[in-house]
Amino acid sequence: MHNDVNGLFDNLWQQYLQVTPSAKKIHQLLSQDQAVLNDHIAIRTFDLAAVNLDVLAAHFIAVGYEEKGQYNFEAKKLNAKHFEHSDPRQPKVFISELKVAECSESLQQIVTELVAQVDESVTSAAGFVYGGAPWQVSQAQYQVLLQESEYAAWTAAWGYRANHFTVHVNTLTTFDTLEQVNDTLKQAGYALNMAGGEIKGSEEVLLKQSSTMADKAIVSFSDGDLEIPSCFYEFAQRYNLANGQEYTGFVAASADKIFESTNAA
Numbered sequence: 001m002h003n004d005v006n007g008l009f010d011n012l013w014q015q016y017l018q019v020t021p022s023a024k025k026i027h028q029l030l031s032q033d034q035a036v037l038n039d040h041i042a043i044r045t046f047d048l049a050a051v052n053l054d055v056l057a058a059h060f061i062a063v064g065y066e067e068k069g070q071y072n073f074e075a076k077k078l079n080a081k082h083f084e085h086s087d088p089r090q091p092k093v094f095i096s097e098l099k100v101a102e103c104s105e106s107l108q109q110i111v112t113e114l115v116a117q118v119d120e121s122v123t124s125a126a127g128f129v130y131g132g133a134p135w136q137v138s139q140a141q142y143q144v145l146l147q148e149s150e151y152a153a154w155t156a157a158w159g160y161r162a163n164h165f166t167v168h169v170n171t172l173t174t175f176d177t178l179e180q181v182n183d184t185l186k187q188a189g190y191a192l193n194m195a196g197g198e199i200k201g202s203e204e205v206l207l208k209q210s211s212t213m214a215d216k217a218i219v220s221f222s223d224g225d226l227e228i229p230s231c232f233y234e235f236a237q238r239y240n241l242a243n244g245q246e247y248t249g250f251v252a253a254s255a256d257k258i259f260e261s262t263n264a265a
Contacts, residue, residue: 002126005063005090012041012162015130019158019217019230022190023165026212026233029188030167030181032174039168039236040082040092043129044155047097048115051123051134053081056160059129060093068092071252076151076259077102082250091166094250096259098152107148110141114156133159136222154262157219157228164211164261166234170246178208178237185212193232196257206239206247209254214262232261 002008017024027036045051057067065083072079073096080096100111117135122128137156146153154163167181175181178199182192191213192198201207214229238246 001059001062001124003063005085005087008059008063008129009038009041009091011127012130013165015132016162016165016231019161020215020232022212022215023231023233026185026188026190027167029184030172030175034173035171037089037168037171038091039166039234039238040094041162041165042094042096043160044151044163045095045097045160046100046111046115046152046155047079048100048112050115050118050120053079053095053097055123056095056129057081057083057093059126064090065093069249071096071250071255073252073256073259076256077149078151078259080255084248088248092248094255096151098149098155103152104148106144107152110145111152111156114141129160130162131160133157135159138223139221139226140223142219142221142226142228150263151259154229157221158230162231164232164234164258166236169235169237178210178235181235182210193258193261195260195263196254200254200257201251203239205251205254206241207249207251207254208237209251209258210235211258211261229262229264234258234261 060083064085067081068084069082077099078096083093114135122134142153169178193211200209211234212232214232216227217230218225218227
C-alpha cells in the first residue's frame with residue numbers, strides 16, 4: 001500500500017485522465033491558471049469479500065483517512081461510505097459497493113466469476129485502487145450486466161479507478177456559484193447530467209452538485225474492443241453548518257443521480 005497520500009492521488013489522477021480527456025480541458029477552463037482543489041473522488045466495487053468496500057478503504061486508511069459517513073441507495077442496491085483525511089485540503093473519498101446477493105442469479109454468477117480471478121496479493125498491492133480491472137470480462141458478460149445494473153457493468157469493465165474527480169467550486173477564484181460553472185461548461189459544449197435536474201441538492205441541504213456526462217473510451221474485453229462510457233467530472237459547492245464550518249458530508253438523494261453520469265446516452 002502507499003505511504004504517501006499525494007503519490008496515491010497523483011496516480012489516481014493520471015489514470016483518470018487517460019480515459020477522461022475532457023477533464024483536463026475542463027480543469028484548464030475553470031482554473032484560469034489558478035489551483036483547483038479536488039473536493040472528492042469516488043470508487044465503485046462489489047460487496048464480495050475479496051474486493052469489498054473495506055478492502056478498498058484500507059488503501060486510504062493507510063495514508064491517514066478515517067470513515068465519516070455511511071449511505072444506502074436502495075433502488076440501485078448499493079452501500080457507500082465516505083472518508084476524510086486529517087488534512088482538510090486532501091480530497092474526500094466516497095466508496096460504494098453493489099449488494100450482489102440482492103441481484104439476479106445471472107448477475108451474481110458473472111460477478112462471482114470475475115472476483116474469483118482476483119488474488120489477495122493483487123488487492124493489497126499499492127496500485128490496486130488505480131489498477132483497472134483485475135479480471136477478464138467478455139462483451140457478452142458486460143451486456144448481461146448492463147441490462148440489470150449500469151453500475152455492475154461499469155465496474156466489471158473499468159475495475160478500480162477514480163470514477164470521477166470533483167472541482168471544489170468554493171475555491172475557484174473566477175466563479176462564485178455552481179450555476180456560473182455550469183453555464184461556462186454548457187457554453188463550451190459539455191453535456192451535463194440532467195438526472196434529477198442540472199443541479200442536485202440545494203443550499204438547504206448544504207451541498208449543490210452537478211456533473212458532466214462521462215466521456216467514452218475503448219475497453220479491451222476478452223473478446224474484442226468496445227467503446228463505452230468511462231469517467232466524468234463533478235462540481236460541488238458546499239455551504240457552512242451553523243457552527244461556521246463547511247459541511248463535508250454527502251447527500252444520498254443527490255449522489256443517487258450523480259451515479260447516472262456514466263449511463264450510456
